[in-house]
Amino acid sequence: MASNTSNPQIDSKLVRELADILKDTELTEIEVEKGELRIRVAKEVHAVAANYAFAPQMPAPMAAPAPAAAAPETPAPAAAADAGAHPGAVKSPMVGTVYLRANPDSEPFKKVGDSVKEGETVLLVEAMKTFNPITAPKAGTIKEFLVDDAQPVEYGEPLFIIA
Template sequence: MDLRKLKTLIDLVSDSNIAELEITEADGKVRIVKSGGAVMAGQAPMMMAPQAAAPVMAPVAATTVAAPVVEAAPATPAGYIVKSPMVGTFYVSSTPGGKPLAEVGTVVKEGDAVCIIEAMKIMNEIETDKAGTITQVLAQNGQAVEFGQPLFVIE
């Protein structure tokens, strides 16, 4: 089931008097229960990961002066960035050990699948909304990705 269809179902449940909706298709089963918010069966509500705490500075002796450490901001890749539309696990191919859907040098058209993101045991094909050539793959196969995380650079 693709992400758009799942979002439509969630909106349907939240905007109606339906308390529970269960759909079974060939590619999986989805159950949406309204209890103040949409929750998938057998799953706890998703929560945002806490932000990392600021590093604790050790006291500096009076005779030394600590210069502030300035980290260089990571360079933003040039070109169009395909970002993750969801939290999940990033896969470069639709089958383990299969041919990657997109890699550096692959020419893609608008709507082409470039990767798979597994979320809640559902495999979601992620499509590009820009035509061009893949110049960078920013995620590794099997890596957990966050919503909005850059995955590919297209020029």
């Protein structure tokens, strides 16, 4: 917030309203002039450059349901919950879409069995058109990815395991 006036009286209600507008929209900066008073409110934006160009996905064709006796129950949710409890599990800090590579033509950032250093990018989570790097919280080896490329994820969902 900056003011370019000799009049030190700043309308704090106006500043709060401007800040609320920034919070509620995708704007990153607002500037208002009121007589001699000029107020600029801005928020810091962090972005990771990535070059994604995906074709729109078509819905999968619906298949006839298999008979109940032929489809055994699989404990996939329990397996994901167990993986999330692993001490080396790294969880998503946000809701978004996971990308395992910088762009569709690139190699993945990391593969199972690769060594990582603390702070090294392992994957990206795209949220609100911003690509956020998910880094290794410690040095180790990637033991397992618990998500697929372009998969939506929830906050706190386990992404990968480092041991």
